[in-house]
Amino acid sequence: MRVIVQRCKYGKVEVDEKVISEINVGLVLLVGFTHQDSEKEICSMAKKIANLRIFDDELGVMNKSILDVGGEILSVSQFTLYGDAKKGNRPSYIKALNGKEAIKLYEKFNEELNKYVRTLPGVFGADMQVYIQNDGPVTITLEM
Helix, strand or coil: CEEEEEEEEEEEEEECCEEEEEECCEEEEEEECECCCCHHHHHHHHHHHHHCCCEECCCCCEEECHHHHCCEEEEEECHHHHCECCCCCCCECCCECCHHHHHHHHHHHHHHHHCCCCEEECCCCCCEEEEEEEEEEEEEEEEC
């Protein structure tokens, strides 16, 4: 499981020019799954993200979590996180989990995140337009 975590001031997902999900202060997550992923990784990752201290405290030090600042999460499925372009110029996605299995894990992941903080999803498998006003910028890559 691979997640790109971006601290944001604003984020939204559009499909067919319609806003599907929208948040203000919080995190935008780009989420990808591979063949070895299970509920164990999902639970650990959700807990890690909820407690990740990447928001500024009163002294401007990244010492607060999304729980501390009362933010929201925008979670976007993205199989291309497992794109491998080591050979040639066209990435191979063989390491990405197939859609039928990945959607189950994506939905479970969002359900787990919702136990900690309000989490809004994108549309799995859709052609999405993702808008992120990255704050900082702060971008962290997590992998389980």
